Amino acid sequence: DGGITQSPKYLFRKEGQNVTLSCEQNLNHDAMYWYRQDPGQGLRLIYYSQIVNDFQKGDIAEGYSVSREKKESFPLTVTSAQKNPTAFYLCASSIEDKPHEQYFGPGTRLTVT
Amino acid sequence: AQSVTQLDSQVPVFEEAPVELRCNYSSSVSVYLFWYVQYPNQGLQLLLKYLSGSTLVKGINGFEAEFNKSQTSFHLRKPSVHISDTAEYFCAVSDTGNQFYFGTGTSLTVIP
Numbered sequence: 001d002g003g004i005t006q007s008p009k010y011l012f013r014k015e016g017q018n019v020t021l022s023c024e025q026n027l028n029h030d031a032m033y034w035y036r037q038d039p040g041q042g043l044r045l046i047y048y049s050q051i052v053n054d055f056q057k058g059d060i061a062e063g064y065s066v067s068r069e070k071k072e073s074f075p076l077t078v079t080s081a082q083k084n085p086t087a088f089y090l091c092a093s094s095i096e097d098k099p100h101e102q103y104f105g106p107g108t109r110l111t112v113t
Numbered sequence: 114a115q116s117v118t119q120l121d122s123q124v125p126v127f128e129e130a131p132v133e134l135r136c137n138y139s140s141s142v143s144v145y146l147f148w149y150v151q152y153p154n155q156g157l158q159l160l161l162k163y164l165s166g167s168t169l170v171k172g173i174n175g176f177e178a179e180f181n182k183s184q185t186s187f188h189l190r191k192p193s194v195h196i197s198d199t200a201e202y203f204c205a206v207s208d209t210g211n212q213f214y215f216g217t218g219t220s221l222t223v224i225p
Contacts, residue, residue, distance in 0.1 A: 004156075006156075035215075040217055042117075042203060042215035042216055042218055043213070043215040044215075045213070048212075088154075100162075100207045100213075101159075101162070102213065103159075104157040105156050106155055109154065
């Protein structure tokens with residue numbers, strides 16, 4: 001089955017620790033995206049990548065970092081510089097000539113205490 | 114940048130009644146429009162999309178939406194809701210294609 005995998009589903013960390021969220025897709029999609037979802041605020045774009053070894057900041061990139069070493073993988077690191085990291089994180093992907101058709105993963109709920 | 118307004122944060126409706134979830138966006142330039150559904154602690158699932166052509170778009174699970182360019186709206190409708198339609202619904206807009214702008218969501222609760 002083709003799809004987007006995010007692991008783990010729930011993640012708990014202590015304040016001050018960096019944490020990396022996994023996103024893998026086997027859809028052969030070129031572009032991948034990371035969104036953050038907070039209650040009452042919808043989704044906000046953190047980073048996106050259109051090709052391997054290239055990525056761009058979204059609206060709320062501060063305190064986050066990404067890498068795109070392989071087409072199928074786009075991990076997101078939530079650093080200790082992110083002031084309010086507790087949120088639901090969603091990964092998405094799309095093919096290059098249809099960026100408006102995004103497919104979403106199941107999400108990772110990160111709780112930092 | 115676009116902005117997307119979903120005027121109703123919560124919509125309760127009785128089972129088998131019709132429902133309309135409202136969505137307005139900020140710009141009248143060419144846009145792509147979407148409605149997504151999210152069940153608790155899950156990702157987003159595409160309900161329907163408007164890219165071009167007919168302004169009435171039909172999606173999955175009996176939902177439909179109408180693109181109104183003059184009113185910059187893309188309201189979602191269903192003539193008869195089921196308990197299983199209880200979920201969060203997000204309207205989204207994309208102009209360049211690379212970036213989506215999401216509304217804040219509408220929580221639909223279907224009452225038995």
